[in-house]
Amino acid sequence: MLDPKVLESWDKEYFWHPFTQMKVYREEENLIFERAEGVYLYDIYGRKYIDAISSLWCNVHGHNHPKLNQAIIDQLKKVAHTTTLGSSNVPAILLAKRLVEIAPKGLTKVFYSEDGAEAVEIAIKLAYQYWINRGKRKKIFITLSEAYHGDTIGAVSLGGIDLFHGAYKDLLFNTIKLPSPYLYCKQNYQRLCDECKNDLLEMLEEILKDKAQDVVAISLEAGIQGAAGMLPFPRGFLKGVRELTKKYEVLMIVDEVATGFGRTGSMFYCEQEGVTPDFMCLGKGITGGYLPLAATLTTDEVFDAFLGEFGEMKHFYHGHTYTGNNLACAVALANLEVFEEEKTLENLKPKINYLSERLQEFWELKHVGDVRQLGFMAGIELVKDKERGEPFPYGDRTGFKVAYKCRERGVFMRPLGDVMVLMMPLVISFEDMDRVLEALFDAIKSLE
Numbered sequence: 297m298l299d300p301k302v303l304e305s306w307d308k309e310y311f312w313h314p315f316t317q318m319k320v321y322r323e324e325e326n327l328i329f330e331r332a333e334g335v336y337l338y339d340i341y342g343r344k345y346i347d348a349i350s351s352l353w354c355n356v357h358g359h360n361h362p363k364l365n366q367a368i369i370d371q372l373k374k375v376a377h378t379t380t381l382g383s384s385n386v387p388a389i390l391l392a393k394r395l396v397e398i399a400p401k402g403l404t405k406v407f408y409s410e411d412g413a414e415a416v417e418i419a420i421k422l423a424y425q426y427w428i429n430r431g432k433r434k435k436i437f438i439t440l441s442e443a444y445h446g447d448t449i450g451a452v453s454l455g456g457i458d459l460f461h462g463a464y465k466d467l468l469f470n471t472i473k474l475p476s477p478y479l480y481c482k483q484n485y486q487r488l489c490d491e492c493k494n495d496l497l498e499m500l501e502e503i504l505k506d507k508a509q510d511v512v513a514i515s516l517e518a519g520i521q522g523a524a525g526m527l528p529f530p531r532g533f534l535k536g537v538r539e540l541t542k543k544y545e546v547l548m549i550v551d552e553v554a555t556g557f558g559r560t561g562s563m564f565y566c567e568q569e570g571v572t573p574d575f576m577c578l579g580k581g582i583t584g585g586y587l588p589l590a591a592t593l594t595t596d597e598v599f600d601a602f603l604g605e606f607g608e609m610k611h612f613y614h615g616h617t618y619t620g621n622n623l624a625c626a627v628a629l630a631n632l633e634v635f636e637e638e639k640t641l642e643n644l645k646p647k648i649n650y651l652s653e654r655l656q657e658f659w660e661l662k663h664v665g666d667v668r669q670l671g672f673m674a675g676i677e678l679v680k681d682k683e684r685g686e687p688f689p690y691g692d693r694t695g696f697k698v699a700y701k702c703r704e705r706g707v708f709m710r711p712l713g714d715v716m717v718l719m720m721p722l723v724i725s726f727e728d729m730d731r732v733l734e735a736l737f738d739a740i741k742s743l744e
């Protein structure tokens with residue numbers, strides 16, 4: 297291998313990193329990973345770190361998993377990529393069938409793409425054209441404040457995080473925004489409860505009563521707003537939204553990109569509320585964190601609206617070069633097999649309970665303002681003054697400082713602002729969870 301110092305200088309010279317202030321990045325020492333094994337990442341100096349954020353929320357069964365590796369090798373010996381624009385390939389067919397089998401009942405069709413944002417983009421366009429194909433022109437999307445659906449322009453339009461989205465606001469289409477459920481509940485009821493759920497559903501119904509004629513769809517994340525800093529919904533909110541969208545005949549887009557593939561304790565969060573949306577967007581964990589793949593699942597009703605003679609031009613004019621890529625679909629199939637073979641979801645339950653218990657300890661820390669969790673997803677919010685709920689100044693990068701402390705203890709984290717995110721691979725052991733939680737606890741305590 298090249299001299300690590302040379303790699304570091306080339307990294308700073310040529311590589312523009314996502315969501316990264318490159319001026320700061322170039323002034324700091326950064327991690328350059330070289331290999332990984334299970335939940336451990338190794339950098340170019342051979343130092344070892346626990347991957348506490350699942351390599352940005354996508355790794356499921358650990359890195360360098362023999363079965364997932366083998367699936368790619370086997371497929372690679374056949375073919376790496378063939379187009380699915382008007383032709384097909386074996387793993388993409390098998391995966392589509394499998395996804396339909398495990399998805400909420402009624403989701404029967406799979407449209408592939410490569411990243412979560414595209415899965416959402418596709419849902420937007422399908423929903424919009426669905427009404428056109430049925431002879432209606434509708435324009436309005438209803439969304440939630442603090443939503444995050446990815447960084448392409450359509451997905452940003454549905455999003456509600458000003459920090460990420462503010463600069464592009466003139467490029468975006470307009471939406472009607474409901475308050476972020478968690479923030480609304482906290483402000484008005486101090487906690488998630490049926491009353492706050494009912495208020496929010498009433499607000500939605502008021503909008504729908506007035507505007508349903510023009511509403512294409514409502515979009516929301518499944519059970520928790522992840523990128524906003526792990527803000528859970530009140531239980532039953534998703535189900536309530538589904539009932540209203542049925543009543544007023546508008547479509548529902550549920551973004552399970554972060555929550556899908558076990559993160560909340562079930563394969564998909566929708567299951568926990570018995571919801572079948574019109575569109576379910578999947579990404580991140582779909583390949584176990586191996587290759588870029590995403591999918592938009594939808595119903596026969598939507599699919600059928602796009603059927604017609606060629607000249608009727610009802611079909612969906614959308615696709616990407618790598619749609620349904622053979623290697624990605626092969627590893628996604630293996631990912632689902634590993635869920636069964638390793639009883640991943642069964643083994644996860646005690647870990648979720650353990651995490652809840654241990655998270656309670658963080659409340660005692662002087663600079664912890666809130667602790668939030670849904671399943672195996674958790675966020676710990678740092679504040680300057682707990683009593684007054686006063687945040688640290690944005691420029692202080694307190695979250696990053698805490699993450700750097702964790703790094704010294706061999707734990708790799710990436711915060712969302714001042715929210716410390718825990719998104720550990722589902723396969724992590726209790727011992728390694730302890731290591732992560734202890735490193736994080738001490739790092740936050742060192743702020744005192």
Ligand SMILES: *Cc1c(COP(=O)(O)O)cnc(C)c1O
Nearest residue numbers: 411412413444445446553554579
């Ligand atoms: C990460 C994420 C996306 C975007 O996925 P990409 O693969 O990064 O484009 C969309 N929605 C949610 C809820 C996410 O967490």
